[in-house]
Amino acid sequence: MVTPPSRPRPGPGPKPGGPPSYDFRLGLWGSSGSGKTTYLGALALAADQARGRSVTWTLTSRHTDALSVLTELTHDLTVRQRFPAPTQSITELKWSLLGERLASRPANSSKNSWGGRGAGRPATPQAAAGNQSIEINLELLEAPGYLVDDNKWRDPDEDPLEFDDLDFDAPEPEPTGGMAGDIARLVDHLARCNGIIYLFDPEREDRDGDAFRHFNATLTEVQARTFRDGRMIGARLPHHFAVCVTKMDTPAVLELAMTRQEIEQLRESNGPIKLGSEIAEGLVDRLCRERPKGGARHVRDAIDNRFLPERVRYFATSAVGFWIGPDGKFDPAGYENVLVDGAGVRIRGSVRPMNVLEPLVWLAECIRKAQRAGLPT
Ligand SMILES: Nc1nc2c(ncn2[C@@H]2O[C@H](COP(=O)(O)OP(=O)(O)O)[C@@H](O)[C@H]2O)c(=O)[nH]1
Ligand SMILES: [Mg+2]
Secondary structure: OOOOOOOOOEOOOOOOOOOOEEEEEEEEEEOOOOOHHHHHHHHHHHHHHOOOOOEEEEEEOOOHHHHHHHHHHHHHHHHHOOOOOOOOOOEEEEEEEEEEEOOOOOOOOOOOOOOOOOOOOOOOHHHHHOOEEEEEEEEEEEOOHHHHOHHHHOOOOOOOOOHHHOOOOOOOOOOOOOHHHHHHHHHHHHHHOOEEEEEEOHHHHHHHOOHHHHHHHHHHHHHHHHHHOOOOEOOEEOOEEEEEEOOOOOHHHHHHHOOHHHHHHHHHOOOOOOOOHHHHHHHHHHHHHHOOOOHHHHHHHHHHHHEOHHHEEEEEOEOOOOOEOOOOOEOOOOOOOEEEEOOEEEEOOOOOOEOOHHHHHHHHHHHHHHHHOOOOO
16 A cells, blocks of 8 residues: 655644744654763753743643653753663654744844843733744654664674674675564654754764665655655655754864864853754765765765755854853863763753754754745755
8 A cells, every 4th residue: 555645734723813833844864872862851951941032942742641741851961961861662752843933023022042041032911912922843753773883783683783894785784573563653754754963973874884784775765765665856856955963063073064273262152052054064074075985974975966956054052061160161072961970971050952953943843935936855
């Protein structure tokens, strides 16, 4: 049976006079340990901390289970100052991102769009009622590492994969054992998504050079599924694709992405540090250049070839953000926000997510624009 193509569905329906509501299906994808669960935990914090010039955001859910996941993950990062435990099972999360576009900027609001707490928020319910609201309903699927790990696509009795085995001509690996159903569910979800947040872990890529094998096995399945569903746009996938280069707060990663001088200059930043997409793309390019046999080259080529270029954007992401000293400044000599103590890995200071909300808002905006223009998504 051919499954009908996924169409943008109208929201559950805004109440008469209520905010416009948009439903998006977004996938979260990345190799095991790339930071997916942590990213989700940081999302509510990122929304609370966002100080847009004219829009404020908050994350919530109508669903009890999804709401408790949200609360627990945020609790891990802020109160316990620990990273969330590894994901054990596929979790479907229906979260809603509520945005409010201010009708006009309050006279006393700071010119700096990232001003003090509460900047730009309406002072009264009447003022809030005059603002434009938007409700973005997200369907996310978080998969445990074992589903996206290469080894589950392979016969466990086979010899271990060697780096040199990477080969475009090799037959695609088949999922083995009881995982097949779960993998099919993940592929099905990704194929039907309007947008995908792909977490690219440069540390792992640098260490293992194996990002491609995992990426390619899943992408090939997603493409075949999209093709069967009749959703391809020419030879390209219809998805909007946000590539989040993760763990940018790690010195090994930041020093690959930026020169020492550029890092020194971050000390002068006012407000939260937000690295541009050119830094993220530059880092991937550097990995491609300096490790031409590594997986990054293949991931980059696959992204360039399989998605519409105008639907791809890179983000320099850190779920926990940089450690900021008591003077409120970035310290080029000690910006790592993660440390190891007797009880394991711990988050050192406040969590200040960088480019965590942005990919999601970018995806939602682009998908909405494309849908308005009558383009397939
Ligand atoms: N430095 C740093 N490490 C991170 C960050 N996010 C995740 N990690 C590390 O990566 C590990 C795996 O993250 P997790 O979210 O469980 O990855 P998942 O398997 O993709 O869900 C965590 O336990 C942390 O050690 C980040 O923003 N910065
Ligand atoms: Mg996880």
